[in-house]
Amino acid sequence: MIKRPDYLMRLKTALGRSPVTALLGPRQCGKTTLARQLSEHQKSTFFDIESLPDRRRLQNPELMLGSLTDLVILDEIQEMPELFKVLRVLVDRPENQARFLILGSASPEIIKSASESLAGRLEFIELQGFDLSETGTSSWEKLWLRGGFPRSFLADSEEDSLAWREGFIRTFLERDIPQLGINIPSVTMRRFWTMLAHYHGQTWNAAEIGRSMGLSDKTVRSYLDILTGTFMIRQLQPWFENLGKRQVKSPKIFFRDTGLLHSLLDIPNGHNLLGHPKVGASWEGFVLEQALQILHPNAEYFWGTHAGAELDLVFQSGGNRYGIEIKFNEAPTLTPSMRIASSELSLEHLWIIYPGNETYPVMKNITALPLKNLETIREKIK
Numbered sequence: 001m002i003k004r005p006d007y008l009m010r011l012k013t014a015l016g017r018s019p020v021t022a023l024l025g026p027r028q029c030g031k032t033t034l035a036r037q038l039s040e041h042q043k044s045t046f047f048d049i050e051s052l053p054d055r056r057r058l059q060n061p062e063l064m065l066g067s068l069t070d071l072v073i074l075d076e077i078q079e080m081p082e083l084f085k086v087l088r089v090l091v092d093r094p095e096n097q098a099r100f101l102i103l104g105s106a107s108p109e110i111i112k113s114a115s116e117s118l119a120g121r122l123e124f125i126e127l128q129g130f131d132l133s134e135t136g137t138s139s140w141e142k143l144w145l146r147g148g149f150p151r152s153f154l155a156d157s158e159e160d161s162l163a164w165r166e167g168f169i170r171t172f173l174e175r176d177i178p179q180l181g182i183n184i185p186s187v188t189m190r191r192f193w194t195m196l197a198h199y200h201g202q203t204w205n206a207a208e209i210g211r212s213m214g215l216s217d218k219t220v221r222s223y224l225d226i227l228t229g230t231f232m233i234r235q236l237q238p239w240f241e242n243l244g245k246r247q248v249k250s251p252k253i254f255f256r257d258t259g260l261l262h263s264l265l266d267i268p269n270g271h272n273l274l275g276h277p278k279v280g281a282s283w284e285g286f287v288l289e290q291a292l293q294i295l296h297p298n299a300e301y302f303w304g305t306h307a308g309a310e311l312d313l314v315f316q317s318g319g320n321r322y323g324i325e326i327k328f329n330e331a332p333t334l335t336p337s338m339r340i341a342s343s344e345l346s347l348e349h350l351w352i353i354y355p356g357n358e359t360y361p362v363m364k365n366i367t368a369l370p371l372k373n374l375e376t377i378r379e380k381i382k
Contacts (some may be wrong), residue, residue: 002134002150004034005175010125011101015071018123019091020100022114025127026125026231028168030150031103033125035073037260055160059142061086064375069097080111080359084117103232124129127230129153129257137372140355142324144286145270147259158269165263169193172232182226192223196233196253197264199308201281203250203304204235224253231256236288239301239314239345252302254285261285283328287353287371288313291324295377311341311350317381320348326355353375363366366371 011034014021020036023031032048045068058064065072074374077083083102090096105108114122129148132140146152146161146174147214149168155161173193193247195209195312204224206217213220227233234343235251255261261282263296267273273282297315297332303323304310314323322347340366342350369376 001033002130002131002154003155004030004037005135006133007034007127010036014125015019015099015101018088018121019096019098020102020118021120022102022104022122022124023127023219024111024124026149027105027130028149028151029127031127032075032263033150035075035101035103039071039073042071044073045368045377046073049074049076058083062089065098066090066093070099071101072098073101073103075103076105078104081110081113084113088121091118111229113166119214126226126231128289128293132290132371133294133375140268140307140371144258144274144283145262145267145273147257147262148289149257149259161259162263162268163371165259166237169260169263172230176230177226180226180230184226189223189226192220193227193232194264196224196227197255199253200255200261200278200279201284202253204253204266205250205331221271232260234289234301236300236313239303240367256289256292258282258286258289276332280328283355287326288376290371290374291353291377292368295378295381303345304362307335309340311337311345314347320381321345322349322381325346325352326351326352329354330356332362334366338362338366348379 011021011023023035024254025031036046046307048060049055049058064123065086074083087100091100101113130143130150130153131148135143135153144157145155146148147165149165151164155164158233169190173189175184177184177189192213195212199209206221210217210220224233224235228235233257234254234256236254237251238249240249262273265278266277267276272324273279291313296313299315301314302310303314304314311323312326316321324339333355338350338352340348347365351370352362352366353367353371356370358368359370359373364369
């Protein structure tokens with residue numbers, strides 16, 4: 001089992017300051033395993049709301065949960081959304097001593113319900129699949145190909161990993177989406193998801209995708225929002241301010257898990273990946289997610305002008321602005337885009353993340369940094 005100490009620490013901190021903590025993420029990303037690891041070190045009561053016996057225990061939830069005084073874990077809370085109002089009543093009682101950890105497969109409605117019912121009482125933590133700090137940097141090629149879902153990453157073979165991902169995609173489309181109350185044929189959504197795989201790393205163009213599918217801009221936008229709200233897709237928003245240049249103002253689209261991206265692009269192994277036309281875009285999305293999971297910036301953007309200058313990631317920390325450019329080659333060098341971005345965005349530092357082994361300066365505030373050394377940025381932005 002791969003330990004996840006960073007997430008465990010974040011959970012303990014959140015539970016110490018908030019009466020309710022919500023751990024959200026896609027199915028099978030490790031929420032239940034993480035909660036059980038947490039419960040090993042303290043007295044706790046666990047409810048699996050998909051389990052019929054546990055649902056029976058919660059027939060009178062206010063009475064049942066109100067009798068508990070330690071950590072209470074409610075898994076798959078989206079199956080009983082009425083519990084949010086019960087939790088509000090319980091945590092507002094002066095005598096309440098319990099702390100509640102709620103686990104849910106993400107959906108926009110669940111987040112909305114929790115935020116409204118538990119305003120001021122709730123802290124959200126988003127859980128994704130494994131990252132390099134958890135798997136070890138020597139496993140980066142395996143993590144890139146298979147993605148971070150635990151059962152995909154830990155599978156005995158590439159064939160087993162691919163089979164698990166195919167099953168996940170099928171279940172997501174045929175069961176999970178309908179359970180959210182969304183009535184879209186699974187064939188239609190798979191076609192959209194597959195088409196989106198070919199747009200991975202590109203600026204969103206609803207009109208173009210809509211024409212390809214014979215659907216309106218509004219309809220394909222709603223499909224994109226569904227996949228974003230369920231943590232399948234990241235819409236990376238553009239950074240723009242009045243700099244005197246026309247700047248891109250549409251988001252870039254990325255799969256949050258490259259294993260799923262590779263399945264939908266029919267990429268079964270590393271050899272096929274390296275020869276695929278989307279290898280550069282896949283690498284960009286992989287490094288982007290690793291950076292965001294490891295660095296935890298408060299907000300993240302890309303930057304681009306209509307004249308063609310681009311920067312893959314812009315974020316702020318400690319009052320300073322930083323940039324990351326992602327390159328899939330062995331010896332990246334300074335480009336005009338980097339020079340322009342560094343100057344016009346007033347970047348404190350810019351890192352070029354690449355799959356090599358050496359860290360070296362490119363110019364005064366620009367450094368080429370191997371992916372395996374990504375965590376060193378965390379120390380420099382404190």
